[in-house]
Amino acid sequence: MFSRITRFALNGSRIQAPLTIQPISNTIINPIRAISTTSTLNAPPRRANKKGVKPSNWLKADEKVVGWKIYATFTSNNTRANVVAVVEDTKFLEKNQHLSHNEQVIYYLQLPHRIVYSLSTGQLGFRGVQRSEYEAGFQLSSKLFKTIQEKNLFGPTDKVEIVVNGMGKGREAFSAALLGKEGQALQKNIVRISDATVLKFGGSRSKKQRRI
Amino acid sequence: MFRSIVAKNIPCGIRVATYPISLTNNGFKFVRFNSTQNKAKAEQIKSSLDQLKSTDPLASSAAESKASTPSFEIDALLNRTIESDTTDIFQNSYGSRFDNNIEQTPRDIAKTFREFSMSAGRSVDVRYGNVGRGLQQLSGIMSNNKIFYLARRQKRHIRPALLRKLKKREWWRRKFAGDFHTLMQKINNAKRRGY
Numbered sequence: 001m002f003s004r005i006t007r008f009a010l011n012g013s014r015i016q017a018p019l020t021i022q023p024i025s026n027t028i029i030n031p032i033r034a035i036s037t038t039s040t041l042n043a044p045p046r047r048a049n050k051k052g053v054k055p056s057n058w059l060k061a062d063e064k065v066v067g068w069k070i071y072a073t074f075t076s077n078n079t080r081a082n083v084v085a086v087v088e089d090t091k092f093l094e095k096n097q098h099l100s101h102n103e104q105v106i107y108y109l110q111l112p113h114r115i116v117y118s119l120s121t122g123q124l125g126f127r128g129v130q131r132s133e134y135e136a137g138f139q140l141s142s143k144l145f146k147t148i149q150e151k152n153l154f155g156p157t158d159k160v161e162i163v164v165n166g167m168g169k170g171r172e173a174f175s176a177a178l179l180g181k182e183g184q185a186l187q188k189n190i191v192r193i194s195d196a197t198v199l200k201f202g203g204s205r206s207k208k209q210r211r212i
Numbered sequence: 213m214f215r216s217i218v219a220k221n222i223p224c225g226i227r228v229a230t231y232p233i234s235l236t237n238n239g240f241k242f243v244r245f246n247s248t249q250n251k252a253k254a255e256q257i258k259s260s261l262d263q264l265k266s267t268d269p270l271a272s273s274a275a276e277s278k279a280s281t282p283s284f285e286i287d288a289l290l291n292r293t294i295e296s297d298t299t300d301i302f303q304n305s306y307g308s309r310f311d312n313n314i315e316q317t318p319r320d321i322a323k324t325f326r327e328f329s330m331s332a333g334r335s336v337d338v339r340y341g342n343v344g345r346g347l348q349q350l351s352g353i354m355s356n357n358k359i360f361y362l363a364r365r366q367k368r369h370i371r372p373a374l375l376r377k378l379k380k381r382e383w384w385r386r387k388f389a390g391d392f393h394t395l396m397q398k399i400n401n402a403k404r405r406g407y
Contacts (some may be wrong), residue, residue: 093318101318108322163331164350167360175347183343193346194335195354197363206369 058114062091066111068153068160068189070144072174079137079170081144083117083153116153119144121170137170141177145186154189161192261285334359 059065067086073079088111089095093104121136124143130136154160162178164171177183200206327335334353338346354360370378 104318105321108319109325167363179344179347187343188341190338190341190343190346192335192337193343193350194331195350195359196331196334197354197359198330199359199362200366206366209368209370 058085058116059087060089063087063089065158068158069113069163070160071163072141072165072170074137074164074166074168074170074174076132076168078121078131079140079168079174080120081118081140081174082115083144083148085114085116087112087114117144117147117151119147132169134169134173137168137173138177140170141174142182145177145183149185154186156188158189159191160186160189161194162190163194163196165196165198167197257285261289333357 064087065085066088069084069086071082071084073081088108092107096104096107099107119140121131121140124136124139126133126136126139148154164174178186326332334350334357336346336349336353
């Protein structure tokens, strides 16, 4: 799982970066965040005080964001989504000289993930069976994309990977919202879509079949 | 482990290519020759050896006496050893490039690794922000590899005998549908032709 992150985060030349022209005012780059110039970190302090997206919660000193991921899970009962920042310590090698060479390589293969924002259909007021429906999934996705835009999480050149998991009804709703006007602003940032539906290879014995 | 992969393996593969280049280095070709049957060819060889005399120091001894028989010259030619190059031709190009960069940072090494995660075969690069196409490609991969079908089947335990039965049933239904389809095609074709 983590190698995909690194590939996505570090080997940027292979992935087509979205073409955006940066205005001159954005050329002064925040030392903490080199990739995204217009983001929460450079925003005025009143916005930084918002709960949950405040970078001090998930971004430590010397760390910078190298990429973003949106994890969306669609189960038969619910739809959930997380916005995750892939973070790299810029001074990792200097700080961890006692580590072996292989351990240092493994850090860069498995860069830390920080959950920035998470949402599930229950938080939108859907209760019980309603959570499993298409409408709940659609509303969740539109709320998610709206929040990302409002909080200005992704800069113009940030790279975002979407990881979908499971086969609930919300899956279709999510892709519909992403292709529709809800996710239009987000589309230029997306560089990769992958599926993480869990398949067993051997493993433990499943539950017995239901009798209805 | 990671260091050895980068430092050692790559140049070894390339050095194999040096072999044929050193053989053809002198502009010399081997010719099959029968002295008793063809004297015209012998003259050709002699003249070519005279030309070589000025350029090639080792061939000069073979072509020295004009009275000598052609077969002798050929023997001399065959015995002639190829001059070994003191300098490796890759020394200046490939070798040095790798030797200088043996110590890569762990960050660079991590970049070179291929994907090997669970979803390695199930990820799609989105080009030019064309998300719709990416989603389409992904759904193609999912359906081709029966991932949803497998996930659904794995949710509940099916005893082995039942699983065998299920597989047979599925195979038969697939076969029947295919056969029926071809039959209907035949019938429709015949109908169209007016039978």
